[in-house]
Amino acid sequence: MRKKTFFLGLFMVVLGLFPSFLAAQKAKYWYDLLNVIRREKFDLVLPHALRDNQVDMWIHVIKRGDPDPLELDLGGSMGYFVFTDRGGERVERAVFGVRFAEFADWSIYDYVGEEGELGKYVAERDPKKIAVNYSQWLTVADGLSYTGYQKLVKLLGPKYAQRLVSAEKVITDFRTRRVQTEIIAFAHACEIQREIMEKGLRKIKPGVTTLEEIGWWAQDQLLKHGLPISYLGCEGPGVIWSAGSSPEELDRPDYIIQRGDMLLWDWGIKYLNFGTxxxxxxxxxREGETSVPPGIQKAWETVMKARQIIKRTIKVGLTAGEALQAMVRALEKEGFIYTPFTDIGPKDREIVNSLGDSEKPGISIDCHCVGNTGNSEVAVGPSIAPFRPDRAHLRLNPNNLFAFEFIVHVWVPEWKRRFRLNLEDNAILTEQGVEFLYPPNEKIILVK
Incomplete structure (x- = not known):
């Protein structure tokens, strides 16, 4: 009887562990998915990224202990990553100086060598233009330190050191030209965020819930999904208009959400090598209300109208600057007044307020790239915005992931001031036009 009990207990222990083994396969799936994305990017995107920019060789340097934005793209934690266009369908791949490095898949590289071999390897291929990761304006392409650059020059020798150029264009095209597995993964990240945000906003209890409680609750949801959280504070919703609270009260993270508050939640999450x-x-x-106040409803209807105009205007093949001009023309034709942002601060408020009680709605545009990061100021790719002229020349390619973002402001007579709404969803630009990867924001969530 004791023997039977022992084996029954052992069986229950094993059965209890079994789900954890199954759960662990999620980590293996993510690892495998990134390997698939990496291999497909190398096979399908990299040749065009080099040739379209007339680059024969791309050397990306990652120093040990100095994390680089392209670690997951390239699959290694340190080394000299060398990609050479030798005229065939496939770009040759090699990596040097990788002692103590972590690599996801060594087989993706054709040759692995010592640091001292780099100069000979480059000379044998005799590239006319070598792109390297330094840039004055693109953070992702500026990971090479000054001392790292000096060391690279020494390894290559004076002949090939003179052929070094910035890899900013190569890296821009390599990252923004998407394979299908990337698009699927990014769409999944967007949907995770949507579910968390909309559920979180619906959990609000007026007079009880604080702004930061929603933010920290959202961080806990990320932990449940196995996703990174923020250790620099939570990004919860903010109050952009209140029927009863003062502006000074609204700035506090411990502000208790009240009836009559209008909330805006601007957020992004990280998933694999992607950011939203x-x-x-x-x-x-408020008590007795069944919908938003008329002023807010008027602004929302105007926002929805603007989105449709912009959506049908953005086309593949335009530069970011050309797309901005086309959008402004289309919006002005429909009665909007273009109020371009300049500094995201006092000057912009002056521009908005200068319209006064005009019945015409004003609009500002910031359709920036997303994908590998949600940070609009460091994201690689074209930016359809007047305050990022350094990216206006970049062309909108098929499968361009971007933040469909703009601000509309309207005059609200009962408030005697202009009210603004900033609409933003992540989308993809295809040959057919703008397409959403998840259900976009169609309605204001009503908290009862």
Whole structure:
């Protein structure tokens, strides 16, 4: 009887562990998925990224202990990553100086060598233009330190050191030209965020819930998904208009959400090698209310109208600057007044307020790239915005992931001031036009 009991207990222990083994396969799936993406990017995107920019060789340097934005793209934690266009369908791949390095898949590289071999390897291929990761304006392409550059020059010798150029264009094309597995993964990240944000806003209890409680709750949801959290504070919703609270009260993270508050949540999450960035709105109904106030509803209807105009205007093949001009023309034709942002601060408020009680709605545009990061200021790719002229020349390619973002402001007579709404969702630009990867923001969430 004791023997039977022992084996029954052992069986229950094993059975209890079994689900954890199954759960562990999620980590293996993510690892395998990144390997698939990496291999497909090397096979399908990299040849065009080099040739379209007339680059024969791309050397990306990652120093040990100095994390680089392209670690997951290239699959290694340190080394000299060398990609050479030798005229065939496939780009040759090699990596040097990788002692103590972590690599996801060594087989993706054709040759692995010592640091001292780099100069000979380059000379044998005699590239006319060598792109390297330094840039004055693109953070992702500026990981090479000054001392790292000096060392690279010494390894290559004076002949090939003179052929070094910035890899900013190569890296831009390599990252922004997407394979299908990337698009699927990014869409999944967007959907995770949407579910968390919309559920979080609906959990608000007026007079009880604080702004930061929603933010920290969202961080806990990321932990449940096995995703990175922020250790620099939580990004919860903010109050952009309140029927009863003062502006000074609204700036406090421990502010208790009240009835009559209009909330805006601007957030982004990280998943694998991807980052999102978009917004959601909620309104806390006052006693007896069944919908948002007329002024807010008027602004929302105007926002929806603007989105349709912009959506049908953005086309593959335009530069970011050309797309901005086309959008402005289309919006002005429909009665909007273009109020371009300049500094995201006092000057912009002056521009908005200068319209006064004009019945015409004003609009500002910031359709920036997303994908590998949700940070609009460091994301690689074209930016359809007047305050990023250094990216206006970049062309909108098929499968361009971007933040479909703009601000509309309208005059609200009962408030005697202009009210603004900033709409943002992540989308993809295809040959057919703009397509959403998840259900976009169609309505203001009503909190009862």
């Amino acid at each position: 960035d978009y917004k959601r709105y909620a309104y806390v109904l």
